[in-house]
Amino acid sequence: MAYNTYIADRISRALSQANQVFEAKKMMGGLCFMVNDKMCIGVHxxxxxxxxxxxxxxxxxxQPGCTEMNFTGKPMNGFVFVEGQAIVTDKQLTYWLEKCLNYNPIAKSSKKRSKN
Incomplete structure (x- = not known):
């Protein structure tokens, strides 16, 4: 399974309710939600x-259910995984979404790859 579509739908609804302009992109083995052209939150x-x-x-x-994000053997500083059992309620998901949205304005954009 690449990503849980139920969690993705919950994030999409929460971003919309927060009046955030976002784009969902398949990347990193899951679905990432881009805010201000920067990875903000995703589902894996x-x-x-x-x-x-x-x-x-x-x-x-x-925090309960939170672990380092590690795809390559090296943790990604500033990125974490939060297990599904730690985001069962809307309040729990909103807690993490707000952390991501608060960091987003100062987060650096990744370099855009040329399409050549």
Whole structure:
């Protein structure tokens, strides 16, 4: 399974309710939600990928269901996974979404790849 569509739908609804302009893109083995052309939050299997930023990274790792985001053997500082059981309620999902949206304005954009 690439990503849980139920979680993706919940994120999409929450972003819309927060009046955020976003784009959903398939990447990193899941679905990423781009805000201001930057990866903000995503879904991978039955968990979310949250871009919380390096300043909140350690505090986030102490939260229930939160682990380092690691695809290549090296943790991605500022990005965490949050397991599905830790985002069952809308309040839990909103907690993580707000962390991501708060970091988004200062997050760096990745370099755009040329399509050649």
């Amino acid at each position: 299997e039955d968990r979310i990928m949250a871009r919380v930023g390096p300043d909140q990274y350690e505090d986030c790792l102490a």
